[in-house]
Amino acid sequence: MTETPDLAGLQRRLADFAAARDWGQYHTPKNLVTALGVEAAELAEIFQWLTPEQSARVMDDEGAAHRVRDEVADVLAYLLQFCAVLGVDPLAALSDKIDRNEGRFPVT
Amino acid sequence: MTETPDLAGLQRRLADFAAARDWGQYHTPKNLVTALGVEAAELAEIFQWLTPEQSARVMDDEGAAHRVRDEVADVLAYLLQFCAVLGVDPLAALSDKIDRNEGRFPVT
Amino acid sequence: MTETPDLAGLQRRLADFAAARDWGQYHTPKNLVTALGVEAAELAEIFQWLTPEQSARVMDDEGAAHRVRDEVADVLAYLLQFCAVLGVDPLAALSDKIDRNEGRFPVT
């Protein structure tokens, strides 16, 4: 829709989408985190019988590439909705985590 | 660190972090998607014995809130690294998916 | 087939089934454990939007009951095949674990 969607804009679209369909009643944190895990597994399923080398070339096949983008979208959608219902800022959480990891895993 | 981290900036920090530690050799798409699923499960573990009502109040406990933010960060980190190695734009993928879902699930 | 299938007999049928189709090449421990996680997620998907009360009545619906039995079979199939390729005895492993847990979680 917009030229360059940003995370906050997508989060709003997801909230509007769910509200318009009265799906908020299903969106407990527990249900959303289950759905996140299901979508992560659907993404993993694309790779389950591939060698590491085949997995690196998965986007060469248009059908597989479409599935990958589709499942990435689903994982991100449930992650953002989970964060929205709990008031978690995923970008700040990741930034803080990288800060901590720089201390935990010093470059030698 | 930065005031308002954005997704692209975090993706660059993650790539620099892995490169400085020579972790790129482990970051096949197949390994990264496995790690994504492991982190999604660690997030789910926080909720596994909670009722829906308890799950909605999980951020009231500071220890649990910290774990939630920490696991959200891990899920997002592996999702972004997975997308980076395969050249997938997660925001565009999600925007396209919402467009398609608006057709699949019309508001009645 | 047999009246009372036992675990060892099912493990043999699974091994014969895979051998007859030359699937052994795909059955690395890493691939089998990924497949196990995918099937566990497909089982979880049946329950993802259900309340605890609805989840307890899932077998009342014949379609859902069939899906549950089908996914239970898939989870068990990959668990048994994973154990077979690594020489793990799942019944002994569980028996040992229950022994240890009786020490870890004494009845008060």
Place this chain on the structure above:
Amino acid sequence: MTETPDLAGLQRRLADFAAARDWGQYHTPKNLVTALGVEAAELAEIFQWLTPEQSARVMDDEGAAHRVRDEVADVLAYLLQFCAVLGVDPLAALSDKIDRNEGRFPVT
């Protein structure tokens, strides 16, 4: 403990263990399937950065071998408890599934 534990005997030990600790209240099908997925992910975690070749030798390391047996036990424990609360016979379910798969994937 017993010389040759069987699945039904282990299922009874698990039920007694949970009953003695009043854990039955937590053992909804939905919670048990979430726990199953968490344990499957903990098993996958052992393999996440390994090559296929390394994954095939995982039992050579005693520490890793212990973790593998421990997580196999946890996966089986939650699968059996899930089946018990829903009245599913996992061995019959798998036997039926192999029968169906023999029709779906004929040997050529």
